Amino acid sequence: MATEEVNNPPSLPSYPQLIINAIEALNDKNGSNKTSISKYIESKYGDLPAGHSTLLSHHLNIMKESGELVFWKNNYMKADPNAPPRRGRGRPPKPKVPLPPGMVLSSARPRGRPPKDPNAPLRSPKPSGSGKPRGRPRKLARPEGGIAASSTTMMSASDRPRGRPPKVKTSAFTEVSVGH
Numbered sequence: 001m002a003t004e005e006v007n008n009p010p011s012l013p014s015y016p017q018l019i020i021n022a023i024e025a026l027n028d029k030n031g032s033n034k035t036s037i038s039k040y041i042e043s044k045y046g047d048l049p050a051g052h053s054t055l056l057s058h059h060l061n062i063m064k065e066s067g068e069l070v071f072w073k074n075n076y077m078k079a080d081p082n083a084p085p086r087r088g089r090g091r092p093p094k095p096k097v098p099l100p101p102g103m104v105l106s107s108a109r110p111r112g113r114p115p116k117d118p119n120a121p122l123r124s125p126k127p128s129g130s131g132k133p134r135g136r137p138r139k140l141a142r143p144e145g146g147i148a149a150s151s152t153t154m155m156s157a158s159d160r161p162r163g164r165p166p167k168v169k170t171s172a173f174t175e176v177s178v179g180h
Contacts, residue, residue: 015059016068018045023069023078031070031077034060 013021022040026032032040038056042048049055060076063069069076 015055016063019056019059019063019069019076020078023076028075028077031072031075033075037076 018041019037022037022044023032025044026036026040028036034056037060038053041056042052060069064071064076067079070079
């Protein structure tokens with residue numbers, strides 16, 4: 001029995017309790033940052049789980065959102081119930097004017113396009129002003145003679161075929177006179 005007690009290390013307190021203990025022990029007037037809290041916990045309770053930094057960040061965020069801790073200038077401190085709330089940078093929010101009794105706030109309009117009324121009369125499509133059909137014009141039918149017929153008509157108009165002229169092929173062996 002004595003060997004079982006030696007092999008099992010004492011269990012760690014919960015992370016929120018570890019954080020509160022660390023902040024109280026460090027006792028800094030401006031609070032303690034995450035690294036100082038982490039170093040204190042590691043020095044006091046040497047054997048920590050593998051995801052210690054992730055767990056610490058998670059619990060610090062939870063305690064900050066619940067109001068147990070105050071986060072100010074990258075430091076965490078215990079919330080003082082008597083202290084006024086600290087204001088962050090930027091313009092303060094406008095105070096909300098209370099509604100007079102008996103007045104009910106109407107519900108906000110739903111987002112998006114309103115649905116079509118099924119009982120609304122059908123509207124005729126818009127008359128097209130220019131008379132031209134919409135979109136890309138259709139391809140013209142090819143002439144009866146095929147490509148040759150169309151290219152001859154083009155040749156007569158400009159006297160040369162469309163596009164870049166083909167590359168002139170030179171023979172691989174050119175004669176070179178060698179004089180001795």
